[in-house]
Every structure is written in C-alpha cells, then in structure tokens.
Amino acid sequence: MSAPLVTTPAVVMAPRADGFEVVWAVSRPARGWVEWDAGSRHGSARSDAFGMVPQGVEVLRVRVSGLAPGTAVRVRAVTEAADDRERHVGAWKTTHTLDAAASTxxxxxxxxxxxxxxxxxxxxxxxxxxxxxxxxxxxxxxxxxxxxxxxxxxxxxxxxxxxxxxxxxxxxxxxxxxxxxxxxxxxxxxxxxxxxxxxxxxxxxxxxxxxxxxxxxxxxxxxxxxxxxxxxxxxxxxxxxxxxxxxxxxxxxxxxxxxxxxxxxxxxxxxxxxxxxxxxxxxxxxxxxxxxxxxxxxxxxxxxxxxxxxxxxxxxxxxxxxxxxxxxxxxxxxxxxxxxxxxxxxxxxxxxxxxxxxxxxxxxxxxxxx
Structure with a gap:
C-alpha cells in the first residue's frame, strides 16, 4: 500500500501584515495550491515566482499575499499528484495576518x-x-x-x-x-x-x-x-x-x-x-x-x-x-x-x-x- 499523498497538516508560517506562507509535506511528486476564505473575499494562491504551480517531491510551499492587516482567514491546501492526478483537499483551518494597529x-x-x-x-x-x-x-x-x-x-x-x-x-x-x-x-x-x-x-x-x-x-x-x-x-x-x-x-x-x-x-x-x-x-x-x-x-x-x-x-x-x-x-x-x-x-x-x-x-x- 502506498503512502498517503499528503503526510502533514498545512503549516502556517511567517505571518505578515498582508499574508503568510503555507508549507506541507507530500510523499511523491505533486503540485499544490492554497484556497483562502476571508468572509466577503475568497481566492487562491496558485503560482510561484517563476510562473509555475508550486511543485515538489517532498514538500510544497505556497505564499499567500494581498490580504489586509488583521484579517481572520480560513485556509486549506489542495494537492494533486503528478503521476496519476490523485487529489487531496485538506481541512479548513483558521489563521490571521498581523496587525500593527491592534491594541494588544x-x-x-x-x-x-x-x-x-x-x-x-x-x-x-x-x-x-x-x-x-x-x-x-x-x-x-x-x-x-x-x-x-x-x-x-x-x-x-x-x-x-x-x-x-x-x-x-x-x-x-x-x-x-x-x-x-x-x-x-x-x-x-x-x-x-x-x-x-x-x-x-x-x-x-x-x-x-x-x-x-x-x-x-x-x-x-x-x-x-x-x-x-x-x-x-x-x-x-x-x-x-x-x-x-x-x-x-x-x-x-x-x-x-x-x-x-x-x-x-x-x-x-x-x-x-x-x-x-x-x-x-x-x-x-x-x-x-x-x-x-x-x-x-x-x-x-x-x-x-x-x-x-x-x-x-x-x-x-x-x-x-x-x-x-x-x-x-x-x-x-x-x-x-x-x-x-x-x-x-x-x-x-x-x-x-x-x-x-x-x-x-x-x-x-x-x-x-x-
């Protein structure tokens, strides 16, 4: 039996005022993107700096940008195997951007x-x-x-x-x-x-x-x-x-x-x-x-x-x-x-x-x- 396509949660790292980065591990060559939902706004982050859908054989990383400071946002990672196009849609998790104007x-x-x-x-x-x-x-x-x-x-x-x-x-x-x-x-x-x-x-x-x-x-x-x-x-x-x-x-x-x-x-x-x-x-x-x-x-x-x-x-x-x-x-x-x-x-x-x-x-x- 082959290993699951996705082997870790989607980890939210490096929060900024306008976004963050999502990192997760895979067991074989795959590509992925991040879907986000901020209430009245929603979208996805699907490309890297070279115009490719983020891809990797062990780890995928997607940078989410364009959000407002202090935004509560739900995110989930979507992964697609490169060989047979098996798809894994992760669970939604809630995170936030940083806010310099916050009181605490x-x-x-x-x-x-x-x-x-x-x-x-x-x-x-x-x-x-x-x-x-x-x-x-x-x-x-x-x-x-x-x-x-x-x-x-x-x-x-x-x-x-x-x-x-x-x-x-x-x-x-x-x-x-x-x-x-x-x-x-x-x-x-x-x-x-x-x-x-x-x-x-x-x-x-x-x-x-x-x-x-x-x-x-x-x-x-x-x-x-x-x-x-x-x-x-x-x-x-x-x-x-x-x-x-x-x-x-x-x-x-x-x-x-x-x-x-x-x-x-x-x-x-x-x-x-x-x-x-x-x-x-x-x-x-x-x-x-x-x-x-x-x-x-x-x-x-x-x-x-x-x-x-x-x-x-x-x-x-x-x-x-x-x-x-x-x-x-x-x-x-x-x-x-x-x-x-x-x-x-x-x-x-x-x-x-x-x-x-x-x-x-x-x-x-x-x-x-x-």
Missing part, C-alpha cells in the same frame, strides 16, 4: 525541544492561542537523516502546532548541524526568505536573529560547512536599516528573539580546543549591540543553555536578557522545559516564563517606551 499582542515562545515528543505534546497542550508562536531554536538534535524534516518541523510529535498560532522559526545551533542541515531552508518559511526577520504585532515590534553556531566557523568539528561570521555581518547591516522602518522604530515595545543569548551570568571565554563552547554569543553581540542600543531594544529572549535565567538591563547593556529552559518534560528535572507568554497592551508588556506544571519561573514587566 500575544506571543508564545518555545525553545530547545530537541525532538522530545513528550515535551512537544505537553507544550502544545498548555500553550494557548496566540498572535504568533516563536519556536526559538534547537527544534532538532542534528540532521542525520534527510527524512527528519517532515516529522520534526512540519508535524512535530504528530501535532498541528499552527492550529491556533502561526509560526515564526528562529534557527538554533543544533538546527545547523548534521550532513543534511543545508536542506532546512526548504521546510522553513520566513517573511523575506532570509533566516532573520522583523514583524509588528500591535504594540510590539519583534526581531528574530540567527546567532549561528556556538564556536567559530573555523572550528574543525564544522568541517568547513558553516559561514556564520559572514551571516552575522549581513544581519548587522540589515538590522541597522530595519530599526529605522517606521513600524519598527515607533513600537512601544521592542523585543529580540535569538537562540543563543547575547548575555550570560558567566562570560568567561571558552576553550574551544578543550570541548568548550559559547554559553552566550559574544560574536553576535559585538555585531549587533550598537544597533540594539540605538533602537532601544528592551528584552532579548533566548534559549540554548537549558537553564532559565534573567539578567536585567544595566548601564552597559540597556536591554535585559531572558533565557528559557531545556527539553525535559519533567518539571522537576534540572533542564525542565518552559514556555514564555508575552502579552502586551497600552499599559505594559509582561513576559511570563512557565514550566509545564504551571509554575512561574520568571516574570518580567516592561513599561511602554515614549
């Missing part, structure tokens, strides 16, 4: 799930509906198998994690490891096709950055596969421009998401020749610090260490650093999983870090910037 914003944050299915199921159960789900790096351990992307990114623990919250992915250091890591970008959508992004959700401007690996590019364990020093420099140029965009520059709350922290409780230089690695990314901080200060960044939200921590802002680093927990589903474990609930309105922003048993680990409150 809610962002949920996961990190360092490392393919722990029990943790992912618990996170999905306890995390409420949100304007955005930020998966803040280390979704995997490393990419040793080319078939792991489907079950890890698009259908983790057999769940449709975007059923109640569109997804923005931040790439972690484990997400760039393994012989097949170069293929991650085929399964991950971002607003502009780069592994860094900016979004405005009501009173919150959010920036996602790629901190790369936890050792220099030339380290022998990477075998010449990585070029993160160039990527950090590229992001530095992009960041300096992005913080001047009106919707980013005037936000009452300014938050950064990156997998490896930019600050840590012990900043002793590691010995890379003796299995040392970065607990915080000094290289990234050196590249981005000036722009973050100029922008007025209030909070950097990270993972990586597997140990929760909060470093308040000070004179040298006017942005606070919040670091979440690890991959363990047991709330009593040293590397217990957490999720972060970021909620903002005109009066303030609260970031609450919560274990899977509901215990609050950290709560950070920020006033709006003038």
């Amino acid at each position: 914003a809610r962002i949920a944050v996961w990190n360092d799930t490392h393919e722990h299915d029990d943790t992912l199921r618990r996170l999905d159960d306890v995390t409420p509906a949100a304007d955005l789900l930020v998966w803040n790096g280390d979704v995997c351990n490393d990419w040793k198998r080319p078939d792991a992307f489907t079950s890890t990114v698009l259908h983790p623990a057999g769940r449709d994690i975007t059923a109640r919250r569109p997804l923005a992915l931040v790439i972690g250091n484990h997400d760039v490891r393994g012989a097949w890591a170069h293929r991650l970008q085929e399964f991950v959508a971002t607003p502009a096709g780069s592994p860094y992004w900016a979004a405005r959700l009501g009173p919150v401007a959010a920036i996602g950055l790629h901190t790369g690996e936890d050792k220099p590019d030339a380290h022998p364990t990477f075998e010449g596969r990585v070029a993160f020093e160039a990527l950090r420099a590229e992001q530095a140029e992009w960041l300096a421009e992005t913080i001047r965009r009106p919707e980013i520059a005037d936000a009452p709350f300014r938050i950064v998401f990156c997998h490896i922290p930019l600050r840590w409780v012990d900043e002793t230089a590691p010995d890379y020749d003796d299995d040392g690695y970065d607990w915080f990314s000094r290289m990234s901080r050196d590249a981005w610090h000036d722009s973050l200060v100029a922008w007025g960044a209030q909070l950097v939200v990270s993972g990586h260490t597997h140990y929760p921590a909060f470093l308040p802002a000070d004179a040298l680093f006017p942005y606070a650093q919040l670091v979440a927990g690890g991959p363990d589903a047991d709330p009593a474990a040293a590397e217990a999983a957490t999720w972060i609930d970021l909620s903002a309105d005109a009066a303030g922003l609260t970031a609450t870090m919560v274990r899977l048993d509901g215990a609050v680990v950290h709560r950070v409150e920020l006033p709006p910037l003038a």
